[in-house]
Amino acid sequence: MTTIEWAGAAAIVDGPGGYAGIDATPEWAEEVRRLARERNATLLAHNYQLPAIQDIADHVGDSLALSRIAAEAEEDTIVFCGVHFMAETAKILSPNKTVLIPDERAGCSLADSITADQLREWKAEYPDAVVVSYVNTTAEVKGLTDICCTSSNAVDVVASIDPDREVLFLPDQFLGAHVKRVTGRENMHIWAGECHVHAGINGEELAAQAKSHPDADLFVHPECGCATSALYLAGEGFVPDDKVKILSTGGMIDAARATGAKQVLVATEVGMLHQLRKAAPGIDFQAVNDRASCPYMKMITPASLLRCLREGKDEVHVDPAVAERARLSVQRMIAIGNPGGGE
Numbered sequence: 001m002t003t004i005e006w007a008g009a010a011a012i013v014d015g016p017g018g019y020a021g022i023d024a025t026p027e028w029a030e031e032v033r034r035l036a037r038e039r040n041a042t043l044l045a046h047n048y049q050l051p052a053i054q055d056i057a058d059h060v061g062d063s064l065a066l067s068r069i070a071a072e073a074e075e076d077t078i079v080f081c082g083v084h085f086m087a088e089t090a091k092i093l094s095p096n097k098t099v100l101i102p103d104e105r106a107g108c109s110l111a112d113s114i115t116a117d118q119l120r121e122w123k124a125e126y127p128d129a130v131v132v133s134y135v136n137t138t139a140e141v142k143g144l145t146d147i148c149c150t151s152s153n154a155v156d157v158v159a160s161i162d163p164d165r166e167v168l169f170l171p172d173q174f175l176g177a178h179v180k181r182v183t184g185r186e187n188m189h190i191w192a193g194e195c196h197v198h199a200g201i202n203g204e205e206l207a208a209q210a211k212s213h214p215d216a217d218l219f220v221h222p223e224c225g226c227a228t229s230a231l232y233l234a235g236e237g238f239v240p241d242d243k244v245k246i247l248s249t250g251g252m253i254d255a256a257r258a259t260g261a262k263q264v265l266v267a268t269e270v271g272m273l274h275q276l277r278k279a280a281p282g283i284d285f286q287a288v289n290d291r292a293s294c295p296y297m298k299m300i301t302p303a304s305l306l307r308c309l310r311e312g313k314d315e316v317h318v319d320p321a322v323a324e325r326a327r328l329s330v331q332r333m334i335a336i337g338n339p340g341g342g343e
C-alpha cells in the first residue's frame with residue numbers, strides 16, 4: 001500500500017477542533033507505522049491522548065519522561081503527540097533532532113497563564129528571588145527560570161532553596177498551594193494560574209464520589225482544583241488518610257499496579273484512565289469528573305498524525321539561545337533528583 005493509493009488519506013479536513021476526517025482503522029495504523037519507518041521517526045504519546053493515539057505510539061508517558069525518551073532515542077525525528085510546550089521541552093533536550101507535533105495549535109491554558117513579559121515584570125518586583133517553574137510553561141518562560149519542577153519533585157525543588165531566599169512559584173496555583181503547605185515556607189509567592197480542565201475537578205464532586213464509594217482509593221493529580229480539598233477531607237476524617245494518594249500521572253501507573261483496592265477514583269484528565277486500565281485490568285477505575293477532557297490534547301487526532309507524517313508538519317523550533325537557558329533550568333531540576341514525569 002502506498003500513501004497515494006490509500007483513499008483515506010485524501011479525506012483529511014481542517015475543522016474547528018483540529019484536523020478530522022480519518023478513523024483509526026487498521027489501514028490507518030498500518031500507514032502510520034509505514035510512514036514513521038520511512039521518516040525514521042519515533043512516536044511519543046502523552047497519557048491524556050486519545051486511546052487510538054496512545055495505542056499506536058512507541059512510548060506513552062508523562063511530559064518529562066517522554067522528553068527524556070526523545071533525547072535518548074536512536075531515531076532522528078520525534079513525533080510528539082501532546083501539547084505544544086511538551087514538544088518544545090523535547091526540542092530543548094534534543095536540539096539536534098527534528099521534533100514534529102501533529103497540530104501546533106494544541107496549546108495549554110496553564111502554560112498560557114503566564115507570558116515571558118509577565119514573568120520579567122514579576123522578577124523585577126523580586127530581583128533576589130529564585131524562580132521555580134512547573135514544566136507546563138513555554139520555552140521562553142523556562143529560559144527565564146532558575147529551576148524547573150514537576151508535580152513529583154516540586155516539594156524537593158523548593159526545599160532545596162536557601163530558606164532566606166524568596167521564591168517565585170509558577171504558573172499553577174494549586175500545585176503552589178500544595179508545595180507551600182508541605183514545606184511550610186512563608187517567603188513563597190505563587191502565580192495565580194490554572195489549568196481549566198483540572199480546575200473543573202472540584203472538592204464537592206470529590207467529596208460526593210468519596211462518600212458513595214467508601215472502599216475506593218483516590219488518585220489525585222496535584223494540579224487539580226481538588227488536591228487541596230482531598231487533603232482537607234483526609235484531615236477531617238471524611239476520607240481515610242491512606243486512601244488519598246497525591247500523584248503525578250506516572251506515579252498513578254505505579255500506584256495502580258501496587259494498590260490492593262478493587263476500585264479507584266481518579267481525579268485528573270480522563271485520558272489517563274486508558275493507561276490505568278491497561279496497567280491494572282482487574283481494578284475498576286472511575287473518573288471523579290468524566291467531563292474533565294482537555295480539548296488541546298484531543299486536537300491530536302488520527303487525521304493530524306497522518307498529515308504530520310506525510311508532510312513533516314508541524315515542526316517545532318526553539319531559538320537556540322532560549323533553548324540553552326531553558327535547558328539549564330531543566331538540568332538543575334534533574335540534578336536535584338526525583339523528577340518523575342511532570343503532568
Ligand code: SF4
Nearest residue numbers: 108109110195197294
Ligand atoms: S489538561 Fe490542562 S494543563 Fe494539561 S495540557 Fe490540557 S490545558 Fe494544559
